[in-house]
Amino acid sequence: MSEQELKALRVRIDTLDEKILELISDRARCAEEVARVKMASLAEGEKPVFYRPEREAQVLKRVMERNKGPLSNEEMARLFREVMSSCLALENPLHVAYLGPEGTFTQAAAMKHFGHAVVSKPMAAIDEVFREVVAGAVNFGVVPVENSTEGAVNHTLDSFLEHDMVICGEVELRIHHHLLIGENTKTDAITRIYSHAQSLAQCRKWLDAHYPNVERIAVSSNAEAAKRVKGEWNSAAIAGDMAASLYGLQRLAEKIEDRPDNSTRFLIIGNQEVPPTGDDKTSIIVSMSNRPGALHELLVPFHDNGIDLTRIETRPSRSGKWTYVFFIDFVGHHRDPLIKGVLEKISQEAVALKVLGSYPKAVL
Numbered sequence: 001m002s003e004q005e006l007k008a009l010r011v012r013i014d015t016l017d018e019k020i021l022e023l024i025s026d027r028a029r030c031a032e033e034v035a036r037v038k039m040a041s042l043a044e045g046e047k048p049v050f051y052r053p054e055r056e057a058q059v060l061k062r063v064m065e066r067n068k069g070p071l072s073n074e075e076m077a078r079l080f081r082e083v084m085s086s087c088l089a090l091e092n093p094l095h096v097a098y099l100g101p102e103g104t105f106t107q108a109a110a111m112k113h114f115g116h117a118v119v120s121k122p123m124a125a126i127d128e129v130f131r132e133v134v135a136g137a138v139n140f141g142v143v144p145v146e147n148s149t150e151g152a153v154n155h156t157l158d159s160f161l162e163h164d165m166v167i168c169g170e171v172e173l174r175i176h177h178h179l180l181i182g183e184n185t186k187t188d189a190i191t192r193i194y195s196h197a198q199s200l201a202q203c204r205k206w207l208d209a210h211y212p213n214v215e216r217i218a219v220s221s222n223a224e225a226a227k228r229v230k231g232e233w234n235s236a237a238i239a240g241d242m243a244a245s246l247y248g249l250q251r252l253a254e255k256i257e258d259r260p261d262n263s264t265r266f267l268i269i270g271n272q273e274v275p276p277t278g279d280d281k282t283s284i285i286v287s288m289s290n291r292p293g294a295l296h297e298l299l300v301p302f303h304d305n306g307i308d309l310t311r312i313e314t315r316p317s318r319s320g321k322w323t324y325v326f327f328i329d330f331v332g333h334h335r336d337p338l339i340k341g342v343l344e345k346i347s348q349e350a351v352a353l354k355v356l357g358s359y360p361k362a363v364l
């Protein structure tokens, strides 16, 4: 390519950037106007709701449907995600707690869902994220709930039994683990590998093949593992991209998870009910009396109405020995008439039924 051609293309890019700049500013002014309208239409004592997940899902889906490339739908939606995040921050910046410390996959999930224009707050434990939300110290919390290789995150399920809040959204994240080392690590003298227990389990076969005799030490998070490695010469950590760049570690081996499709699902918890979008999921907790056929009775109404169950998990109920509760996710919104009917049927058979929330299916 000649210098001349390159120059002409850059002039075109500058012109386009100016137009994009103008359009983004127009959009931001529109969002400010939306905030004004929301404030003006409040009833006495009513609080404004600036964040509208159902509308955000609609905006992102529209972008993906209309995208003609060359950028992929995901890439385009990611850009619009950030534009919306900044527009919302003009209206009212969101405060979001997540399972920390900084550099965890949960932080990456929070950024994927809300964009980067939020005030984020790392918490030391899943239960603390719930407490922050219940206390109203933040608008939303982000917690992991299941991994495609390792299954349920029991701390999260148990926290739902103890706290009253609403599930407002879900995020799915592809999880890539790397073996990370610090500047001082002697690669031929590694005697211990730190990571969160779930991540060690997700890389079990790789570790068996490459570091069969090295001690595996479970710590509270991958970011904590990365932090420890920074100051040691005989250790390595298993963690993701965010932790690697946060602590300035190098990748000794990349994408070492045993399953290439390794993904984690996270939930957004808050205090705000989300209206239907037409493409929603609902999460409930049900406890049934301990008698033969109870689980069958619970599932029949879903089957009879053709409702797609996306997950069912069992946990000890904590209110009696050998009694259990079921966590069930299914497609639909609890305000849909069909779902309403199913929930009524179930509540007639169940000892207790709690709707944790209905929320848009993950878009990104």
Ligand SMILES: O=C(O)C(=O)C[C@]1(C(=O)O)C=C[C@@H](O)C=C1
Residues within 6 Å of the ligand: 031, 034, 035, 050, 051, 052, 053, 055, 056, 059, 083, 084, 085, 087, 088, 091
């Ligand atoms: O439509 C709204 O209610 C807005 O506040 C605007 C907007 C946007 O930028 O598109 C911003 C934040 C909301 O979460 C949803 C959408």
